[in-house]
Amino acid sequence: MTKHAEAGAVRLLTLAWVSRHLEVGERIVGGTEALHGGITAEMRRLTLRTRDGGIRDLVLRTFVDVEYAEDWLTREAGALTLLPGTGVPAPELVAVDPTAAQCEYPSLLMTHLAGRTVLDNEGLETRVPLLARQLVAIHALRPAERPRKYVTLTTADTVVPPKGADAAAWAAAIDVIRGPAAPCEGRFLHRDFHPGNVLFDVPPASPAAARITGVVDWAATSWGPTGLDVAHCSANLALLHGPAWGLRFAAAYEEAGGVPAAAASERLCWLVRDALAFSEEVQSVSQPWREAGRTDLTTRAVKERLDAYVTALMDTLG
CATH class of the missing domain: 3.90.1200 (Aminoglycoside 3'-phosphotransferase; Chain: A, domain 2)
Structure with missing residues (x-):
């Protein structure tokens, strides 16, 4: 299998897992946009069409060949479960597969937050x-x-x-x-x-x-x-x-x-x-x-x- 074909297969496995955790009537409608800035994890934004015709985004976090992926994703899932209602603005957990039982690589699915990182000197x-x-x-x-x-x-x-x-x-x-x-x-x-x-x-x-x-x-x-x-x-x-x-x-x-x-x-x-x-x-x-x-x-x-x-x-x- 070529590297390109292998990457495609990984993507399909992961998207199948994501689809099982969407709300009723939702489907992925766009490409998966890569989010830059991470060092150890791959980050992608997934655009969904909701049952009533609206649009919302989720974020997929995947660790590829990272030694401590299970520990990191388990801890992140625990934190995202704790944070709602605390006043600390953080994503909400949708699903997690820390051992890659269903995905090709350990992955976490969460809600997408508005805003952007700002690294400029101005401000x-x-x-x-x-x-x-x-x-x-x-x-x-x-x-x-x-x-x-x-x-x-x-x-x-x-x-x-x-x-x-x-x-x-x-x-x-x-x-x-x-x-x-x-x-x-x-x-x-x-x-x-x-x-x-x-x-x-x-x-x-x-x-x-x-x-x-x-x-x-x-x-x-x-x-x-x-x-x-x-x-x-x-x-x-x-x-x-x-x-x-x-x-x-x-x-x-x-x-x-x-x-x-x-x-x-x-x-x-x-x-x-x-x-x-x-x-x-x-x-x-x-x-x-x-x-x-x-x-x-x-x-x-x-x-x-x-x-x-x-x-x-x-x-x-x-």
């Missing part, structure tokens, strides 16, 4: 406080059943300093993450909260009137320190828009009523750990940003920003 002054307030609302959730405990994979031995980086700053940063993490009370974490996973409605004539319409990609939902989520969004903003915006988000989270850490040293530890984690995956992170239109974010440019951000953290908080 940051408005969007950063919105992101901070949204993250505080996520951390305020108290589910009856906690998701699994957080994990951090980056260690002092796995960090890869960029070529030409500030050696003293990176050595000091690496020292910060040596040893075990401080104990914490724990909160509900998105665990991959950043601008690429947040949808906005931005009126063309009034960027200052932007509002959040959805938060997506709940596959890494965990229970742990709020500083982890703050650090991850801070690092993404630093690489997308410059180091100052990473520091600004951490401050905006506190201004919104969030508590990123019990002590200043703990706060620094999470910020540094997440920043250093990017040293291991600059290429995989920057590629989707370029595909989304940020062609200025070459691998070299992102590495330079990462070095500047790590240096800024150590100069400001170290």
